[in-house]
Amino acid sequence: MLVSARSFDEYRAMFALTDRDLEQRILDCPAGAASFVAGAGRRGVDAVAVDRQYAHHREELGLLVERETGFKRDLLAEETAGCVWSWYADVDDLVAQWIANAREFRADIGARPDRYVAGSLPELPFGDDAFDLVISSHLLFAYGNRLDEEFHRAALLELARVARREVRLFPLVVYDTGVRYPRLAALRRELAALGVPSRVERVAYEFRPGNDEMLVLSSDGYRAPERPPRSVAAEDRVRWRHREGPAGP
Numbered sequence: 435m436l437v438s439a440r441s442f443d444e445y446r447a448m449f450a451l452t453d454r455d456l457e458q459r460i461l462d463c464p465a466g467a468a469s470f471v472a473g474a475g476r477r478g479v480d481a482v483a484v485d486r487q488y489a490h491h492r493e494e495l496g497l498l499v500e501r502e503t504g505f506k507r508d509l510l511a512e513e514t515a516g517c518v519w520s521w522y523a524d525v526d527d528l529v530a531q532w533i534a535n536a537r538e539f540r541a542d543i544g545a546r547p548d549r550y551v552a553g554s555l556p557e558l559p560f561g562d563d564a565f566d567l568v569i570s571s572h573l574l575f576a577y578g579n580r581l582d583e584e585f586h587r588a589a590l591l592e593l594a595r596v597a598r599r600e601v602r603l604f605p606l607v608v609y610d611t612g613v614r615y616p617r618l619a620a621l622r623r624e625l626a627a628l629g630v631p632s633r634v635e636r637v638a639y640e641f642r643p644g645n646d647e648m649l650v651l652s653s654d655g656y657r658a659p660e661r662p663p664r665s666v667a668a669e670d671r672v673r674w675r676h677r678e679g680p681a682g683p
């Protein structure tokens with residue numbers, strides 16, 4: 435899996451984030467080396483990143499993505515032939531943007547480590563409704579031929595559990611096949627039966643042709659089944675810092 439490094443503005447377009455959305459507490463899952471949380475921090479937006487790689491690689495992840503993106507320029511050129519070149523001018527621009535975003539990520543994870551939490555779907559280290567809005571890009575559905583349906587079901591419910599209001603996911607198309615995730619409709623019916631209705635919305639962002647839709651889960655009515663207590667220390671620490679301000683102990 436190529437770890438990508440998309441930007442705050444790209445996330446804004448992919449998830450149709452309004453100024454009002456950005457007033458909420460947001461979780462980016464999985465964030466990889468994206469600079470959404472860094473950009474959010476600069477704008478005073480309360481956002482947290484989670485990714486399973488943060489358990490092992492933190493600042494180095496940014497460095498790795500910087501190097502890997504540069505090394506893989508020719509492979510990326512091959513993989514992205516036929517893409518819609520409106521966000522990025524061309525493959526060299528994509529490489530330059532990802533490297534810049536990975537650098538921004540690296541600086542922010544060093545400066546604000548509590549904003550970057552190690553965690554792995556389908557079980558996140560956060561309490562129920564810990565965030566207002568959860569955004570999730572380029573894992574679920576995109577890797578739909580490598581991650582099975584059970585993983586998707588469990589991960590979607592986990593994202594709904596930690597989101598007080600909404601979960602937004604992008605894209606809905608499987609990378610390797612270029613077609614919409616085949617079990618999407620069935621999964622949406624199952625989620626609706628469990629109290630998580632959803633809708634598909636077109637967004638003003640398209641890179642891979644046809645990938646211009648997000649799935650929005652309404653999680654406000656969802657109550658997750660009781661489970662054994664989990665560690666929520668990381669989430670509590672971030673929340674506390676947010677409430678008390680960065681000068682707190």
Ligand SMILES: C[S@@+](CC[C@H](N)C(=O)[O-])C[C@H]1O[C@@H](n2cnc3c(N)ncnc32)[C@H](O)[C@@H]1O
Nearest residue numbers: 438439440464465466468486487554555571572
């Ligand atoms: C293609 S990257 C997408 C990163 C970011 N959302 C973006 O759009 O730039 C996929 C990320 O998913 C993370 N990942 C894969 N499986 C995961 C899991 N089960 N739980 C949490 N993160 C996972 C990987 O570590 C990687 O950083």
